[in-house]
Amino acid sequence: MKRVYNFSPGPSALPLPVLEKAAAEMADVNGTGQSVMEMSHRSREFKAIIEKTEALLRELMDIPPAYKVLFLQGGASLQFSMIPLNLAAGEAGSPKKKASYVETGIWAKKAAEEGAKYAEALTRASSRDKAYTYIPAAPGPDPADAYYHITLNNTIVGTKWAALPQTGSVPLAADVSSCILSEPLEVSRFGILYAGAQKNLGPAGTTVVIIREDLIGRAPSWVPALLRYDIHAGEGSMYNTPPCYGIYVIGLVLEWLKALGGVKAMAELNREKADLFYACLENSRLFRSPVEKPFRSLMNIPFVCALEGKEKQAEIEVRFVKEAAAAGLVNLAGHRLVGGMRASIYNAMPLEGVRELIGFMEKFELSNKA
Numbered sequence: 001m002k003r004v005y006n007f008s009p010g011p012s013a014l015p016l017p018v019l020e021k022a023a024a025e026m027a028d029v030n031g032t033g034q035s036v037m038e039m040s041h042r043s044r045e046f047k048a049i050i051e052k053t054e055a056l057l058r059e060l061m062d063i064p065p066a067y068k069v070l071f072l073q074g075g076a077s078l079q080f081s082m083i084p085l086n087l088a089a090g091e092a093g094s095p096k097k098k099a100s101y102v103e104t105g106i107w108a109k110k111a112a113e114e115g116a117k118y119a120e121a122l123t124r125a126s127s128r129d130k131a132y133t134y135i136p137a138a139p140g141p142d143p144a145d146a147y148y149h150i151t152l153n154n155t156i157v158g159t160k161w162a163a164l165p166q167t168g169s170v171p172l173a174a175d176v177s178s179c180i181l182s183e184p185l186e187v188s189r190f191g192i193l194y195a196g197a198q199k200n201l202g203p204a205g206t207t208v209v210i211i212r213e214d215l216i217g218r219a220p221s222w223v224p225a226l227l228r229y230d231i232h233a234g235e236g237s238m239y240n241t242p243p244c245y246g247i248y249v250i251g252l253v254l255e256w257l258k259a260l261g262g263v264k265a266m267a268e269l270n271r272e273k274a275d276l277f278y279a280c281l282e283n284s285r286l287f288r289s290p291v292e293k294p295f296r297s298l299m300n301i302p303f304v305c306a307l308e309g310k311e312k313q314a315e316i317e318v319r320f321v322k323e324a325a326a327a328g329l330v331n332l333a334g335h336r337l338v339g340g341m342r343a344s345i346y347n348a349m350p351l352e353g354v355r356e357l358i359g360f361m362e363k364f365e366l367s368n369k370a
């Protein structure tokens with residue numbers, strides 16, 4: 001079997017023991033004689049799987065009892081719509097409620113654009129002036145806001161909030177797609193958290209939503225059933241067929257994380273990986289980080305060629321990504337909208353993978369002396 005070090009921003013590498021367990025259980029899970037893919041979602045066996053997955057997530061994230069955990073579909077992008085639809089939209093003929101957004105990247109901007117359809121959304125701060133390479137100072141909310149939305153970790157540009165904004169009694173809504181379970185998070189600081197699974201949780205197709213119970217049941221009557229938190233919460237994520245296999249794999253990933261020592265232990269490892277990689281960029285004359293230091297992400301680390309001249313930079317960057325892939329270090333190209341390079345080093349990326357990449361970069365630099 002050949003495995004590469006996969007630095008993809010999502011879908012991303014999964015822990016090898018998880019893939020191996022899923023493979024071993026593919027045709028017969030827990031002695032049922034069935035694959036999870038073949039099982040009725042209403043069966044006792046699947047009920048045990050979804051309950052185990054939720055219980056592990058609650059334990060690992062220390063989710064207070066007053067929060068519901070939902071396993072939905074539609075990706076993180078559907079939450080850009082569901083949050084305003086459920087929390088801020090008005091009944092027909094009634095006004096929309098207010099909501100605040102902070103624009104820290106391309107996903108945050110998309111969330112705000114979608115929010116503007118169903119809420120009276122206001123972008124209260126933006127770091128667009130410097131290509132989103134920092135997190136702007138966040139003004140407090142309007143007390144009338146139905147929620148205050150942030151993107152905690154910005155996957156494309158590689159920034160993260162160094163401290164949460166103070167929103168008082170206004171519920172904080174956060175996209176945690178690319179940082180969930182990477183560091184401890186105080187869930188009670190948030191009204192709603194959501195994450196597409198395909199980075200730190202499992203395969204694409206499942207979206208995890210963690211929502212404070214008092215925020216459920218606020219959607220106007222015209223909001224379709226499948227887009228309502230009250231329907232999904234009332235039916236235990238089983239209003240319709242949930243993404244069963246994805247939920248099962250998330251359960252395996254959570255078991256793996258628990259066995260490694262949980263989120264605190266993972267955060268220490270993530271810090272070590274990121275520190276090593278940022279130190280490599282600091283010491284390099286060929287590569288540099290475009291992100292301001294206090295806001296650097298632990299999960300997504302963009303870097304660019306530090307040499308003068310756009311043509312030279314482009315040539316080096318394209319060649320770097322190609323030669324790295326040939327050396328078994330894949331998916332290092334930056335996002336198509338920003339270019340450059342990016343190493344996504346989620347929980348499943350071992351320290352060894354980061355060391356390999358650093359070693360490759362040092363060799364590449366030596367053979368490309370300006």
Ligand SMILES: Cc1ncc(COP(=O)(O)O)c(C=O)c1O
Pocket residue numbers: 009010074075076077078107151153154155156175176177178196197
């Ligand atoms: C921070 C963030 N939000 C939202 C999305 C969109 O997620 P999805 O494709 O699950 O809709 C992504 C995807 O990479 C992301 O990184």
